[in-house]
Structure formats: structure tokens, C-alpha cells
Amino acid sequence: MNVMNPDISAPEADTTTPLTARDFTSDQEVRWCPGCGDYAILKAVRATLAEVGRRPEDVVFVSGIGCAARFPYYLASYGFHTIHGRAPAVATGVKMANPDLDVWVVGGDGDFLSIGGNHLMHALRRNVDLNLLMPNNAVYGLTKGQYSPASATGMRSPSSPGGSVEAPVNAAMLALGAGARFVARSADTLQDHLPGVLKAAHANRGTSFVEILQNCVVFNDGAFDAVKDKATGAERTIRLEHGKPLVFGAEGDKGIHVDWATGTARVVPVGQGGAVYDVTVHDQTNLALATILARMEGPDLPVALGVIYHAPGASFTDLREDDPTRTMDRAGLSRLLSAGKTWTVS
Amino acid sequence: MNVMNPDISAPEADTTTPLTARDFTSDQEVRWCPGCGDYAILKAVRATLAEVGRRPEDVVFVSGIGCAARFPYYLASYGFHTIHGRAPAVATGVKMANPDLDVWVVGGDGDFLSIGGNHLMHALRRNVDLNLLMPNNAVYGLTKGQYSPASATGMRSPSSPGGSVEAPVNAAMLALGAGARFVARSADTLQDHLPGVLKAAHANRGTSFVEILQNCVVFNDGAFDAVKDKATGAERTIRLEHGKPLVFGAEGDKGIHVDWATGTARVVPVGQGGAVYDVTVHDQTNLALATILARMEGPDLPVALGVIYHAPGASFTDLREDDPTRTMDRAGLSRLLSAGKTWTVS
Amino acid sequence: MLDQPFASDLPAAGTAAAVVRFAGDSGDGIQTLGSEFTKSSALTGHGFMTFPDFPAEIRAPAGTTFGVSAFQIQIGGDAVKTHGDTVDVLVALNPAALKTNLPSLRPGGLLLIDTDAFNKRGLEKAGYETNPLEDGSLDDVRVEAVEISRLTREAALADGRAEAGVTKKDADKARNFWALGLVYWMFEQDRSATATWLGTKFGKRPEIAAANVAALDAGHTYGDVTDMAPPTRLRALAAAQPKPGTYETLTGIDGIVLGLTAASALSGLRLHYCSYPITPASAILHGLAKLEGEGVATFQAEDEIAAATAAIGASFAGGLGVTGTSGPGMALKAEALGLAAAAELPLIVVDVQRAGPSTGMPTKVEQADLNMALKGRHGEAPLPVFAAAGPGDSFDTVLQAARVATKFMTPVIVLSDAYTANAAEPWRLPDVDAMADIAINRDIDPEGFHPFRRDEDSLARAWAVPGMTGLAHRLGGIERAAGSGHISYDPDNHQEMTDLRAAKLDRIRDFLPAAKIETGDDAGRVLVVGWGSTRGVLKTTVEELNAEGHAVGHLHLRSLSPLPRGLEEAFGLFDHVVVAELNSGQLLDELRARFPHIPFRGLNKVTGQPFTVAEIDAALREHL
Amino acid sequence: MLDQPFASDLPAAGTAAAVVRFAGDSGDGIQTLGSEFTKSSALTGHGFMTFPDFPAEIRAPAGTTFGVSAFQIQIGGDAVKTHGDTVDVLVALNPAALKTNLPSLRPGGLLLIDTDAFNKRGLEKAGYETNPLEDGSLDDVRVEAVEISRLTREAALADGRAEAGVTKKDADKARNFWALGLVYWMFEQDRSATATWLGTKFGKRPEIAAANVAALDAGHTYGDVTDMAPPTRLRALAAAQPKPGTYETLTGIDGIVLGLTAASALSGLRLHYCSYPITPASAILHGLAKLEGEGVATFQAEDEIAAATAAIGASFAGGLGVTGTSGPGMALKAEALGLAAAAELPLIVVDVQRAGPSTGMPTKVEQADLNMALKGRHGEAPLPVFAAAGPGDSFDTVLQAARVATKFMTPVIVLSDAYTANAAEPWRLPDVDAMADIAINRDIDPEGFHPFRRDEDSLARAWAVPGMTGLAHRLGGIERAAGSGHISYDPDNHQEMTDLRAAKLDRIRDFLPAAKIETGDDAGRVLVVGWGSTRGVLKTTVEELNAEGHAVGHLHLRSLSPLPRGLEEAFGLFDHVVVAELNSGQLLDELRARFPHIPFRGLNKVTGQPFTVAEIDAALREHL
């Protein structure tokens, strides 16, 4: 419902029939490369939206520029494909103007971490009630394959033919450093995982940041194969669950032990070989733990998937003192005009 | 020495006489408000430069815009007072063009954390060999007192007359999240502490980030008094030393115990009352610990001063493969021009 | 020093206006003096225009020339439209203030100084090698040298106030009110409003309030009892003959703040002002932030790009998105403005211009952002650009901008500047009930809805906003098919959309009032054309020349894009057309490109200072 | 379908030029075909101009119209300066390619298609309801419909290659080379360069190389052995009569890459190219990144603002700071350019324009950033703006920009566009030894050194850089005192500095060559004025009109700011002056403002496509 303009003449939404993914599918042909990971993400997003149950007209997708940023066109909600890097700021304005809307922001690693890093950081700091989805293909897809701030050191690309010398930013760490209160990670093709993460992100009132490892078949193919493949995935990733021991592996035979003295994680055997008490328990409210989990990567450590950190806090949207539906009116204006030091000439 | 232009005609620098703070003092009248904390920082910087011993002509100060950003004018080195928020990017260019220079960047909390957040983050990620000094007065001084991203929630200011609803960014946390390898904190008037921190920052080859709590007498007077006052300082701050237990208090009778299960710190008595083994030892290479220390604040916890985190890594400057003194010449150009597929008409 | 009576130099009674300038250290409360004097002038029915002249530093070391703060006001009848070229009464509270402000005092003008401040240290700090009170440098003016500090201290600490807790330091701080008291005496003005204000200001410390009032009274009494030549003619200053109504003192910033608020009230759209602090635009943010809780939302963004894009987001979601800034911040918004233009969303963008380029001189006036406002976007994104011609006109201009933005679905740029922003004038409160609604049409039929279908008259697309059922759509910066709004790379479509965007400006031209000569003759020898804050000085000069019988006119542009109808005709009726602006000729180029047959001349100044009447006068006389 | 012999439609032998267009799916290797054909044309001594026409999507679903990639080339004699208005030979590898490209084929032109691709699925994907091969829609052209896929497969898998590991999929990928082989046959061109290239490209898999060469040969043989009407006249295409020298194929991007590198070599300054990827400017970054290790430094910044400011930092530290981008990125650099202008640092800023506003149409051409380049900064920061008139001219332009930037201590903007960036032409390698040094004066006397002391002729300040003893100084964006460079709020100083910044442009005007008519008559009926990438099409049209005896001239501006000397005189010698540009009249306005007496007419197009000769011709004829 549009809180600003109660007298909208458009027909009332039907709020009884349950929604399906199709209700969130626009009439636009999807134009990503065949095999692009964004297709799978789109599918999970549509399914999540249907499940979450907000009417399409109350949902807004805002995006910057990039392959991932094409998302709005493919969803039958309101959408705004803006300019490179600024989507979190646009979305902040959208949410400010109508806090009732369900606002999602989609952008690639370039959009969110390179040119848009500052807006990402400030949205997180303010805890604006937005769901930020970042398909991370560790490359600039749309501009044809340059390395991105998320690319591994050494990546050869048109702009780094000799291999990039830059250290990649860890998106989850960056979000934590900025004061994020919901940080999660999943991957495009993990359809048994991604929708759950998206739902959790949606449920958080405040800025939810979700990194979605995404395959770019053209410019960085297979970058996350080890993480996503059925065969290796179980060994190369760990699915975090709040309050549960950090156990992983196809057989559930490995655990993560955090050595606090050095602030590092290591893999320990679980069951037969290792002692169970060595396995650290995931506490999604423990920020120090989150910084360790967020940084785990192969080959020695599994990549952490799921909710890395979640410590809900009052959202910017809720904290703003004013009633968001209130508008200055003529009476208020008259009062305001005569509130100063006035004098009258007759 | 200017590596680019070996045939400089200017007289050779005298490298034998030891330098003094006066050698780094320009002829410009210092124009901050009387009592501004920046005076003390300037003093410490000049003293540090003299001690560090690079010749004034090899030192460059780059700044953005703000009260703090006036620094370059007051130093007899090369200086560039640029535009708001972009100083880390300008400095990256300076260092790229002449890695031999000793490059410092000074900016306020608005300059570095608000408009300049993205450049700060990327300089840190790349680990460009720069010394970043951030006088943090938790306010926009130059523009007359609006709250800044570092201001406490609830701060009343011209732009937040009802009290700001935004959560402040923790500068050290932000730096850590961005991948910083040197993060330290001190305060303007702590002349027994600040110069040491500045020297350590200078010694790190890579981006060193130093937050300097600074009093703005006009717009945020006393914001850090508790931390800096002789009387309360010892109780309200802890001076970190690598490898030493986290002990503080005028009598050295308090310690910090980190509860790893929750990722939080608490104060424990030291000596008579408390058991010494309860006190955590500072390890400046432990990033998880750093994230706990960086976030400590009053009234319950002391503010951490000193080097919070230091894990040296190869600097961007060193990693760039090319010889920085090398310049394309005519021979190279000829080679390049005929390197493609050519044909000859005679 | 002159010893003829001061008042004899003033213009004749009844038509007279006088210019007073207060100057002192930034710590001396000069701006407070200025605003108190302004208030009292207003309450005694005078017309006025003020010009606060701040130092660039926040608080430079006391006593230095770069720490001097000044405030100038011209008071008199309705004709007062400028803060005055030269000063009749200069109050200089310290040597540095004298040094930097003396040049503004006309020969024979009255100089009031505090001799207690003219000690060795004070003179040195100001960079005086000899004492100007003694070295003959004040021979041209009439000096009233008074031991203000001593007299203030005596007054302030008397009557048991010292005992009540008033310290010497407190007393010294009241020195400015002593001076104000004497100035009130000169102008025979009522000082009760100031006394009341002091009571409120020091509400919690009545003894301090009393000390200040005592100083004020003492200054006034000094005029009565000393043998100071009574400046009788000052007292005979013309009173204004304003239209009946309720008035208040309005700065350009106030005008913008109230105008935006009015736009919100008249449109029923909640105002979202998104901004990043920058001098001199910050004051708009401050003004609107005070109205949070009354239906106004402000957002201090992390930078100007976020401010602009958040405002765009607010508009997209159905609010009245507004963003404001000054020069450097405006440069940063260029890309965002292109998006708003492409998406055809309403948006108001206020640029309070300051002297550039780059950081330039942040507190000084210039009209040099016009080029950027007109053309500073990549690709072709023509936008309406309006300029506020003074404090009161700022109110009207932003209101007009809101009307055009919503009616035509377009961003509108409003130019103000550092002069108008801070200048104050009397302003008659508008009759809120008589103001027309800003109608927003949300009655959109979902049947066959397309976001880029247009109204045939205005060429505006319909403004459907999130939350409205059946109208969900996607906007974006990639070229859109005319009508459906779907992404389109079709060559003909791009030409069509480019032409449509340009044609919208023509429709806006039709909507706006035609150009008209606002002062002086409709035809004749010289027409002076201006825009923005120069209005007062152009109008005053033209009125004076008209009074001398010269056929001179003044045309002031409110809209720089589109240029209004009727310009060519207006220009054609004069022998010479002079384009006056505080830049090197930006409007001039624009007019030359549009009207190649008119032999325009430029009258330009880029010093960070406003024009004076004398400058305009001299330039126009060249063509008489 | 027509059955008259194809060649008869071509222009007469000796003067002839022909236009070939390859089109197919983005996955079909069309751009490779184009560059191979270009190379062979160059090696056989033809003049040419190419026009790659990419789809906007990275890799759209195969077979769709929005996934079609095309490459057009005109080959012939020296006169070839455009890629040609209409196509003589169109190769369409699938139905979608036919659908989108058929309009470019002239009546009677030859259409080569792969019938194997015209199956139900292919036709559907392309959105054909009936088969164009059967429904009469190709009646106007001569169709050569060949089972290219089948023939390619046969050739590629023969001779034991299937056994050597060549799969059917590999074979299908060679289809484009079959087509190329046939086109080579038509033009009687040597295919050995392509065969060699294939050998290198598939060096590790010689069997694949062999399969592709076999396809190439098979296509060629097809021409020989079938009863295909021999297009004899194509074979008689004019060869170019180029100046003796060594040549290579140069795109506009190559020109910029090599020009910047040359500027570095000639100045002894290390090149620092700082950029953020954006289409179509990214290719400059890619080109220069390959030269890392040879004295060129590139920096992929986090955004365009960082790119610009890092380049400024590099210049401050004594390097040759360069930043490059396209439209939206250029908008973001505005504030940084103001800083460089204020600090008077050398800097080169390349803007490869694309269709706007906002994201616009990123792969399409437009010349609509001129306004922004000239005026898109706050305050007054006039800068030189040069435009590259073609691939080869791009080299000269950036070199000139480097000369001016360092000699006059100023940022210089260089405009290229999406057309010139990707177009290729034969380019005679310059004689490196004969190129003049770019002299950098670092012989600065520390005695009395002031950073803003100027050379009287150039008005340039001295360029002292960090590391130089005795010259330490501070730069900044706050207004600087003329001379000392210290912060100054002095009104007269600001006027002086404003005037100095403007006067520098006058000195640059003196330094630059005067305007001259470059094609056609020096006086007469119509002068067409252009800038940037339109040069080829303007020149060609004027040459054709001259050949018909019309008194028409062509003047092409290399510098848009300052405008060169001698313009007014040149304009004055024609009855009509037409200003042709791919925008709505930006240069036109500029010229009108400067030369009010000249009755300019605009010839404008904003479709994302370059002008055609026919369009220019028609427009100029209106005035004949």
C-alpha cells in the first residue's frame, strides 16, 4: 500500500490468493549469457518473494549497473535500474519516502564494492531496512571481464594482463567493519540454501547484506566451482547454523576449531579421531567469531555459507522520529510563516 | 630525491645536518581556532618528521577539505590540499608516480569516513604505502558543526536538532573490515603517546591508518575529555602493547579479559583481587582480538590507544611489477609501433 | 579627522537611506548586532537589505584581519534594494576591523571605534605599524573614538550586578551592545526589541541579560548626554510605504526553506530534503531539519552523490525529492541529474553558488555555475534552470520549481548564491489560502498503462508510484522506448526521445510567464539584463537613471532554461543590451547563441563581491 | 531475387570501392572475420575504414536479433574515409543477422547466407513468421544461399582430421572461415595471412587450425568451381596510392594508446593512465595495461573520481597523469577537473563519448558530451578541449594534448567517440626520430621561487615536483594569490586569477595552428564544419560534390576550446555555413555565441548511428 497517497484510484490489490513465482515474473525476456549464474539467483529470488508474500506492487527492486543489476527488469514488481554504484543511496531514499515498501537492492561486486563501496558502507551503518543482494562473480561482467575488487590476487584480465597485484576485499568482512547487523553468504546454484538465506535476510528489519557467489561463464568461469559442485561442495564449504557446532564434510566428519589466541580457524576431525569439544559452536551474534568465519577460504578452510552474523538493531527507518505519512499542510504552513518575528503594516 | 627527473638543477639536499621540527614548519600562519586539538597534532607530526629524518623535499602531505585538511599549509614539505574526500586517491597517484616519496594523508572524520569512505577503503585494501592520519573530532568542523559519521547517536547539531538517529561508524573497525594492515589510535594532546604511534605508522610499509581523537573546541568541545584528561585518562583508556597483558588504570590495577564465547571484553581486577591469568595478552596480529579492542568504549570499557592491529603485508607500491623509474623512450616507441602487423609501401 | 557635522553629508530627508556597517572580531558578536539592528529597523517600518560578511576561518586567532566579521545594512524607504555601495556609519570594534573595513566608509562618514582596543597588541595583530588614530589616515572621515570597553564595564558591573555574579569577562562581552545602543540613538530607534531578546537569550542567567541591557542603555545615553553632534538627518530617514500585510525579515535561505515547505503543503507530497553539508548551502539543511516532526524529512547523506540519488529515490517512491548544495557538490551531482532526466522524475536541485573554480572562495558570491547548470551533463539532458533574484524571490522560485517539476515530470535546477543566501530583506507573508494547489495526478488507469506514455500538452509521463496496484513498472537510465519504456537501442527511437526531452522545455516555456521589463522603460537607449542576486543593484541603478530622465530598462530573467517567451521583442526595443552577471559572460554567450542579431554587451565581475550601484551606473552610462 | 550479375552494380573499376558487411550471432566470430578481412585488404594495398557493430549484451541467447554482431568495411583507394553508407556484399550467418542487417544492403547487392541456419528454430528465434528465402522479401537483392554449415563440416572433418580429434562442434565453429574464404575469392584476395594467423591462434591444437584453414580454402574453392557469377568488378577495386612508408591497421583506441605512449617517450615523463572500466573507453586501459613493464603504468581505480584524482596526484608528483572514460564517468570527474585547473597541473582527460543521457546506449556513437567538456565545471575553469577526427588523428590529438598540457600547465580534454574508438583505417607509422621532444622545463631557480609565478609567454607556472630541493610548495583548490600561490580571498586577486586562467586559453590559441579548409574550396557556396569522428563522411561528401563541380568546402575543428585563429575569415568566404554534428547543435551554439554575424545552420542527428554520405549530401545540396 502506498502510504503517501491514500486516494489512489488504481484497483485494490487482491490480498487473498497466494502468490507464485510467476506473479513476480515480468514480461521482459531475460538477457544474460546462457549459463550465467544470475538465472539461478533470479529463480531463488522469485520463489522467495512468492513465499514472503508481499504484493508485487509493494515490492521495489533497485539496482545499479552491471549484469547483476539487470534484475529489476525481470521482476514484476516496481523497479529502478539506476546508475553504477548508487543503488543503496537511491534505495535509502525510496525507503525513507515510503517505509511500507519492501525494498531490495541488487548489484554486482563492482557495483557494491568498487564504485559503490561508500554507499554500501553507509547504508549498513545506518541500518536502513533494505535487503542487499550482491551476486559476486569476482569480475566486471558487463564491461567484459576486468578484474574487480573481489578478484583474487594474480587474476589475469584485460586490465591486468600480468595478473592483478591487488588484495581482494572480503565483502562480508567489509560489511562487518561497516557495522552491518546481518551478513550472510550463499551461492547461485545452491537452491536448497539460497532461498533460506534470502528469507532470513528479508526477515531482518535493518540492512541485510547477502553475498551470493555467482558464476560468470564468460569471464570468470568456474571461479566458485569447488564451493558449489556437488562433489566437492560438502568438503569445501560449511553451512553455518546458529547454536550448532561448526561441522562440515559429506560425512559430517570435520569441524572448525577456532584458536582464539591467534584468532585463526583450523579444521579438526570430528567423531572417531577428534574430540568433539574441540569444535567451536556457531554464535551468529559473536562479531569476533564472524570475522574469523567470514575470512575462511580454501584450500585449507571451508568457505562459510549461511548467516555469518546477525545482531538485530533498531533500523534507521524506525528511528527517524517523524511519522512518515505526515505531510506539511496549509495550516502548518500558515503557522510556520507567522512563527518568526513579524510586524504588521495596515 | 626525485626518481623521475634525475637532472634536476636545484641544489642538492644537505643530508648530514639532523633535522628539527622547525625544518618542517612552513612560513604560513596557522589558522585554527585557538585551543583546537589540531595544534597539538601538528606539533607531534613535525616532531615525528624531524625524527624520522626524511628531507622535507621528499615528504608530501596530501589532504582533502576540512579543518584538519589544512595541515599541508603548515608543513615545509611538498603539499597538496585537494578536494573533499579524495586525498587517499590523490596520494595513491603521488606514490605511484614516485614511490621514493614519503607520503602522508591528513583528513578529518568527514573527509575520510563520509565522502571519502570509498577511497579510504580501497587504499587500505591495496595497501598503498601511505600514512593516513585522521584527526577525529566527531563533527564537521569547517562547515560549522553538523554531526559526522563518527558522531555519537543522539548528537544535536544544526543538521540534527532533534539528535542524530544514526549509529556512528567505528573508524578502526571500518579499516579492519577493509583489510587494513596497520590500525592505531591516539589522541591530540597525548604528546607522550601520539609521536610513538606516528613513528610506528611511518615504519609500516603499506597503508597505515591512525585515528587521532581530536578536540573541536567550537563544535564538539570535550567530546574526548574523559579519554584525554590526566585525571580520568588512565581509567578510561588502555595503552596497548604487543605481547603485553591488557592492563590499565592509574594503579595498573585493571585488566581486560576477553570472553571469546561471546566475543566481548570485560574489565577484571588485577593483582590483589583478580587472577592475573584472566587478563588477555595483546597480540597485534590477531584480527579477531583487534575487532574486540577497536570497539571498546566507555563507560564500561576503556578506549584502546596504540597499535590495535599490525600485520605487515606486501604493499601495492612494491607489488607493481614495473620499475617505477622506467619511462618509455624513443627506441621503445619505435619497437612498439612496428610490433603489430605492418605492411610497407615503397 | 573631519569635524563638520556628520549628518550634513546624508541625502535629503524623506528620500534618505543610510548604510551602517558593523565590524569586529568573529568573537565579537557582530552578526548578532546586525540581526538585532535589522529587526529594529524592520519594526520601525524601514525597508532594508543586509549583507553579512563572514570570515572564511571558523574562528581565526582574535584580532587578526582574517578573523574580522562584518555586517552591512542599508535602511530607508521601499527603494532600498541593495545593501549599499558605501557606508555612512562604520562601527569598528578593533583595529583589524578598521583596517579591513575602512575602505568601505565614504568620505565624511562616521566611524565609531573602541579606543580601548587600539592598544599596542591590537594594532600589531592587525598589522598596523602606526596608530591610525594618530597618523592622519582617518582625516577624511568623522571619528567618534570612545572608550567603549571601559564604559561598558562600568555599566555592566554597576547596580550590584558584579555582586550578582557578572564577571569582567561577561562585561567585556557586552561591548557590542554598547555600540548598538549608540547606533540606535543615532537612528532614533526603539531598543526594546533587543532588550527583550537579551532577556530571552540569557533566560537562565538574568544578571547577564541585565548587564547587556545596561550596556545597550549606556551606549544610547552616551549619545544623549555627550556633546556628540546629533545626526539629525539620519533620524529623518525615509520610512517604507509597504503594502498592508504581515511582514518578516527573510534571508535567501529562509526563502528556500519556506518555499520548499510551501511546495510540500500545496502538493500534499512529503518533502524529502537530502543534502551533504557545504557552505553556503548547509543553512537550508539546518532550516529544514528544524521542521522534522512537522511533515518535513531531511537526510544528511554521506556525500552529494548519495544526497542526489536518495532524493531521486524519494521522488521515485512518490515524495517531493529535493537536493541542495553549492558548486563542488553540484559538480558531483551531474551523473545523478542525468538519471533523473532520463527517468523523467520530478526533482528539485538547489545550487547556492559560491566563488570557484574548485574550492575557490567558499563564502564569497559568484554566478559562475550557470554554464554547468545549463550544460554540465553528458549526453543531451536539457533541464529547466531557474534563478532566485533575492530573498523573497527565493520563496517564489522554489515554489515555481516544484510546480514545473511535478507538472512536467522533470528535475529543475534552482540557482541561488552566497549573496542572496545570507542577505535579508523585509518580506510580506503570502496569503496561504490564496495559493494555488500543486496538483498531482495519480488517477492513472492501469488499463494499457505504460510508464512513458505522455500527456499531449505537457509531454509529461504519468507519475505512478510504488504501492499503486496494477501500475508496477521499471525505470532506468538506458534509453527507453517512447511509450512502453522498455529498453530500446532503436536509432529512430533515440532521436524521438532526444527530441521529446528537448520539446518538454518548449512546453515549459509556454507555461512560464513571458519576459517583461520589470523596471524602467519598455524601450529606449539601454536595457540591462540580469539574473539571480543582481536584481537589487540593477533595479536601483535603473531607477536612479530613470529619475535622471534616461531611457533605461531592466529585465531580470527568472528562467535561464527555457528562456522565456518575448525576449527577442524586448531586446529589440533598445539600442543597447547589456548583460550584467557575476561571471565572465555565461548568460551572455547563451543569449548570443539564441539571438544572433542582438548586439549584446557583457558587464562582468568575478571578485567574489556583489556589484555596486556605482559600477552598474558607470557601465550603463557608457551607452547613454 | 535478382539474377543479373552482381558486379554490374558496382562503381567503375579503378575508382571503385566496395562495402562488405559480415553479420552473425555474437558467438559466430564475426569480429574476427572483420579483422582478418581488414588485414588482408590492408596487405593488398587498399584503403579502408571499418565499423564494428557490437550488440549491447555480453552474450545474448544465440539466434536472437539482439545478439547479432556485425562488422562493416569499405575498401578501395585512398579516397575511402568512411565505412560506407550502404552495403555491397552482406554475409548473414543466421536469420537474426539477416533480419537486422538486410536494410543496409543496397538493391542489387549480394547476400551470402548459410541456408543450414534457416531452419524453423532459427527463423522463430529471429522472429520471422515466414521464411525470407521464400516469401519474396529478398527480391531486390542477389542471394547466394549456400549450405555453408554442411560444406564446412565436410571440409573440416576430412583428411583424417576427424580422427585427429576435430569434433563436429569444432567443425561448426569454422563456418565463419568458410564464408571468409568465399569473400576472399570475390575480391581476389590473398588468404595466406589468415591461414598463418589461424596457425598461430590454434598453435597448441594444430588439427583445429588445419580444420579452419580447410574451411577457408573450401569457401574459396566454392567460388572457383561453382557457377557463381564472378564479381569481376570487385576484383578491379582501386588500390590505394599511399605515401611510401610502413603501415598498420589502426583503430581509434590504438591511436590513443600509441599517442599517449609516444607522449611519454617524447617527454621523458612516465605515463600514468588511471581509469575505471567503462564501455567504450575500457579498451584504452586494456591497451596500455599490455605495456606495463615497458615504462607505462596503469591503475584501475575504484571509480572515476579516484581515477581522475590519482592521475592528478601522479602529475603533481611529476608524471604524465592521464585519465580516460566515457560519458557517465566524465560527469563524475567534473569536480576533479576543477581542482586540476585550479592547481594548474598538466593532465590529459580522454572522453570516449557514447550515446546519452544517463546510461543511454553505451555501445552507440554520439558527440553529445561537448557541452560538458566545454562548460561542465562549477565556477570558471576554462580548459582546452580537442577532438580526435579518426583513428590516425587520435594519435596526433593526444600527442598535441600532451604538448599543450605540459607547456601550458593545464588539464586538456580529448574527445573521441564510440565510432572512432572502434573504427580502423590504414595508418602510416610516424618517423619516431623526426618527432619533436616535448620539453619539460625543470630548471627552476629556488631563489625567489613561487609556484604561481608565470612564464610571460605561455602564462604557465613552473612545474616543480616533489623531490626537488628548495622548491617545496603547497598547492590547493582555494583561490591562490597570483605569484606566491598562498591562499587569498582578495577580490582583485580573484579577478586577476580568473582572467589569467582565461588568458591562458588565448595563448594556447596562438600556439595552435590556425583554422584551414581541409577539403574542397576555400570559398564558395557552402562550408560544412565538423569535429571529431564525422571527418571521414564530411570529407567524402565534399569531395564528391567538388567532383560534380560544386563550390563546397570542409573545415574540421581539432580544437573546440580555444577555437583556432582564422575561423571568422574562413566562415566569411562562404554563403552558407553548415555545422554538422551527432548531437542537437552543441558546437553550433558555441559558434553562434562567438560569431554572431555568421548565419550558421545545424545538421544534427542523435540516433546513436554515424552520419551517412547520403545524409550529408542531401543537407548540403539544400544550399547549392
Ligand SMILES: Cc1ncc(C[n+]2csc(CCOP(=O)(O)OP(=O)(O)O)c2C)c(N)n1
Ligand atoms: C559511472 C560508471 N562507471 C562505469 C560504468 C561501467 N560499468 C558498468 S557495469 C560495471 C561493473 C560491472 O561489474 P559488477 O558490478 O561486478 O557486475 P557484473 O556485471 O559482474 O554482474 C562497470 C564498470 C558505468 N556504467 N558507469
Ligand SMILES: Cc1ncc(C[n+]2csc(CCOP(=O)(O)OP(=O)(O)O)c2C)c(N)n1
Ligand atoms: C564536495 C564537497 N562537499 C562538501 C564540502 C564541504 N565540506 C568541507 S569540509 C567538510 C567536512 C569537514 O569535516 P571533517 O572532514 O571531519 O573535518 P574537520 O573540519 O572536522 O576537521 C565538508 C562537508 C566540500 N568542500 N566539498
Ligand code: SF4
Ligand atoms: S558476462 Fe558473466 S555475469 Fe554477465 S551475463 Fe554473462 S555470464 Fe552473466
Ligand code: SF4
Ligand atoms: S572548528 Fe573545531 S576543528 Fe575546526 S579549527 Fe575550530 S576547533 Fe579546530
Ligand SMILES: [Mg+2]
Ligand atoms: Mg561482478
Ligand SMILES: [Mg+2]
Ligand atoms: Mg571532523
